[in-house]
Amino acid sequence: MAAFNLTLSRPSTFILNGIPGLEAAHIWISIPFSTFYIISLLGNFTVLFVVSKEQTLHKPMFLLLCMLALTDIGLSTCVVPKALCIFWFRFKDITVDGCLTQMFFLHAVSGMHTAVLVIMAFDRYVAICDPLRYGTILTDARIAKLGLVGLIRAFFVVLPQPLLLQRLPFCSNRVIPHTYCEHIAVVKMFCGDTTVSQLYSLVISVVTVGLDLTLIGLSYGLIIKAVLRISSKKAHQKALNTCTAHICVMLMSYTPFLFTTLTHRFGHGIASHVHILLANLYVVVPPMLNPIIYGVKTKELRDKVGKYICRM
Template sequence: MAAFNLTPSDPSTLILNGIPGLEAAHIWISIPFSTFYIISLLGNFTILFVVGKEQTLHKPMFLLLCMLALTDIGMSTCVVPKALCIFWFRSKGITVDGCLTQMFVLNVVIGMQSAVLVTMAFDRYVAICDPLRYATILTNTRVAKLGLVGLIRAVLFILPMPLLLRRLPFCANHIIPHTYCEHMAVVKMSCGDTRVNRMYGLVITLVTFGLDLTLIGLSYGLIIRSVLRISSKKAHQKALNTCTAHICVMLMSYTPIIFSTLTHRFGQGIAAHVHILLANLNLLVPPMLNPIIYGVKTKELRDKMGKYTCRM
């Protein structure tokens, strides 16, 4: 099995090499990986369970929170199980189709999460700037439709990535120096002309995150303008407190993804193992912390979660 993992003869098999240079520490690295993953699953499934059970939480804000929890679960589950197989069992083989599927699903989930964060920003804008019409503007049905639009957008934008890669020849060694099929890592493994792939990946990243960050910035610009018109400092604080959790989650989600994308293309001076560790942590830490942040900062959710915790 070890020989198969290192020198595959099947041209349809690729090798995920884990973290190059830190092979001896794979077992130790697996400890925080598995710990973060378990905490992430517990936190996000708890949110889904509590919101699903409590009728009083069947509101647009908590529906969006459930969407965020699903994307968090999907993001970490796309990566961690295979990474742990590499660390624990040296099971490094993955088929070309399996690799492209992992890459497609992971990027769709990331794109969907970005759409959810935009909708959350719009939710906060309506709640603060037009509270009297909140119930009519943001219904559960409308939020569900916005989520569906975000999913369709992500699928349509990401689908060309694996299709463009499928037409390229892969080099003889078939080794990907990564724990998962990251788009640029797979592109660099090809011996063909990858200019279209590189350009498409960069354009989609800039367009998707650029558009979403612009919409989020516009929402918060309008929120700040509305808050500044309020004379009461207490009202200022109350209005801004409702945005704190979303701002924290947004910063944790966008900053590492953009940093990782740019360093993979332009950060040649960064050691490979540093980049790969950061890329994995980007997909592990936010899903672990997001439910904690919302559990602490959202009183309704905190109270309901406390009720179920006390029953245990």
């Protein structure tokens, strides 16, 4: 009878509790959080605007940069508006369907983000190891097809997650100790056997990120091998400089992602508010820094952005 009462009522909403233990500091936390989000939107929309306006930037590298900017906008926008509603207005309710939808888009955009990083690594490999055929190998159409493959992969890999959860009964507890509907946090709201859902999530995370990191590592292994064949130190530096921005973006993206994922699953000794803060930093800091990194390290883009700023 107790078990029956526990799962009898199917709630229409969940409650996102924000950052547990730091509720009194939500307003103060929202200041850097919202600032990072605004900078992220300005930076990424600037990249999209400048590349779309400048014909000379209609090249594979900059088209990939636009894809990265779109995923950065999507990643932060999936989370930040709702989180700010919690911080500022205490609007904590979210419908069950809305929660599962947010979870789906968050993980799908993350999957697309890592796919774009793989394509960018391939772009750098072709640019350094086969520069004479760069224009014929990486055409605009091929970049679009690779991006579409990444999007389709992200969609179909993530889709089973909300579908598996929809079939399970709810527990009486409706409070999610998080600012957004992250998969592991949402799984705890269900009373049925969540082994399949959790195992599927773990497997796709390991396989997808593992495969993407392997492909990126292979690309850079071939790049290093090609660079070492060059006798000129100046040519070494020039070749490696073309990869610096991409390497920085990868470190900014994968490091917090892996750390957050591992601590959520295995870091039981870490305080819950630390988990949540790290998870929030993952969705705002890399999207904020990525356009800045590329703006600083890519002269063509920096010059074009500077031109539009001077016109203002």
